[in-house]
Amino acid sequence: MIRPITAGALCLTAAVSVGLYALSYEVQRLEGILADTNTALLKERELVQVLDAEWSYLNQPERLRLLAARHLDLVAVDPHQIAALQELPMRPDPSDDLQLQPQTPLPKQKPSMPMARKGEPGGKSFIAAALNAIGESRGTD
């Protein structure tokens, strides 16, 4: 009776030991991977931080203003260009023949050109381009 129990216990001990060692090495291996990943992550974060700094540098408002002035036909929003919803005129009655009579247009005024400063591109271009386009189309007529 005592022998099978001893044998069983020995087998169990051996099995548990093997299992424990396997587990222990597995944990060590995973911890190694974790440490590597963390190092890599740290490195990536440093790179991201460099990119963040560069992004912030490239987004300097003054630089953006110069780029916008050079490449875009945009000027600052004029208060006259903004209208509230309730200011919109009602849809004219289709049966009414007088619908074509002129109404106050919205926006009420064309944007002024305050942003066009001396020696700077931009500002001039929007309306100038529009006028040119009109001129050209007239020329072909």
Place this chain on the structure above:
Amino acid sequence: MARIEGSHMVSEHQRQRRECADGAVSFDGVTKHAVEVGRTRIVITGVLFALCFTVIGLRLFDLMVLRGGGEPALAAAGHKVVTDVQRAAIVDRNGVLLAVNLKTASLYANPQKVMDAAEAADQLSAVLPDLDRDQVFEKLTSGRSFVWLKRNLTPAQHYTVNRLGLPGLSFQTEEKRIYPHGALMAHILGYTDVDSNGIAGLEKYFDTKLRDPGSAGEPVQVSLDVRAQHILRDELMRAVAEYRAKAGVGLVMDVRSGEVLAMVSLPDYDPNDAGQASQDALFNRATLGVYEMGSTFKTFTVAMALESGTVGMNGGYDATDPIRISRFTIRDYHAKRRWLSVPEIYVYSSNIGSAKMAMDVGAPRQRRFLDKLGLLQKPDLELPEVGSPLLPPRWGDINTMTVSYGHGIAVTPVQMAGAISATVNGGIMVPPTIIKRDDNAMAAGKRVMSSRTSVAVRRLMRQVVAFGTGKRADAPGYMVGGKTGTAEKSFRGGYRRKALVSSFVGAFPIDKPRYVVLAVLDEPQGTKETHGYATGGWTAAPVVGGVVSRLAPLMGIEPVDEIDQDERKAMMANWRQKGRAVASF
């Protein structure tokens, strides 16, 4: 232990005797004694082992059953990676990076291992142009074992030096503080020394917090907005250049939270290269500089008089003759030489009128009122460079009069902006801050005047811009209200007529103020366009107008139709005089 063993022995003896009595086994003499000792020892060992196994068993039970679920949390906590930078970043209110530590390579040499110092010096000075060849040579022949050659190389420089392959040179990874926006926020951020110690501005004030590894690189978020800051600096720089001013100060403040949205002090410097900056450029005029603000102080005088009830909006004072008191004469620059109503005193900026108004209120109440607005004490701002106001040594009648129109008292621009915010926001004083705050800061503020007084002063401020000295501060659609100020600079006990501090303080939209804008120019010179005038209305007001028209659309403020009669009426003050044109002052 011995006693315990003894007691065991006793019990063993008794057991032995009982066993003997049963007649099972029995020994005699020496043998019996030896066997008993052996048995006792086995029992003791057995008990000890049993105890050990019990402890191990309990511990296993504890680990496996009782602490179930603890491990996953522990494992997850291990994943949190802390950046190992020595100093946290600073970001603006929208998260735009303002200051950050980056790792860079620094070049050092071990002169004892350098083979050919002359050639190494030649090659290094060729690829790093800002290194002096002779100095490098001297360092490389010094015989020491460590000399810095150049700190914080750019990645490209790092690469080229590496490619030279010179023996005895090495790199050390170091951190450098980078300010991507350069001079834009110089005075707020401050700067650090080569070892990343904050030595000015926010960098100094929050030095311990920024380097605290416990906060795991959590950035400090300031209340400033890069866009607003740029607009303000741009407009102010233009004015400083155009009117050849010595210096300029600009401030934009949220009236509801006391947050500073933009703060500029010119001349400024690039914090990336703060060592090159002059003392003049390093000086933060917005918080450390104190100025006699001049007529902008009349805003507080009127508010004080209306609040204490000594005069109403329909009241007024006789401003026919200058006031003579001791050796001073208080006169108006564009004297009307007649009785003036309260709105007229404010809009025409009458010194005589405000002096009389303040005398009616009296010195103690004036002092208390200005104190409540935070004008008499050093402001509590998150910067090391904060100046204390200069107050009159004793507050006599003459001081009450001069303080009423902003002379004989010098305050910092940030105090001025804070006090104006409290005046226009409905009468709640919220202490200014440069750190982002939640919006309900006004609830925690202290009431310093009734909202009725605040509304009345707002109307007067609108009159100044609509009809008075502040016309050039107008931004169509955004209802600017404000007050011009022009103070002569004190000089050797007197005042110099030609050296002025011109200022304008405005709020918009004045019917429901959101932001206060302040511009101060130090010694501006008149130009042909301003007809030679260098006063606040001519030089500082356009800065505010420019800032408002560019900032308002950005901040989502809806423009109003100023031609609309209702809008006009709403902001009208009781206006006694028909003539609207007012000479600029």
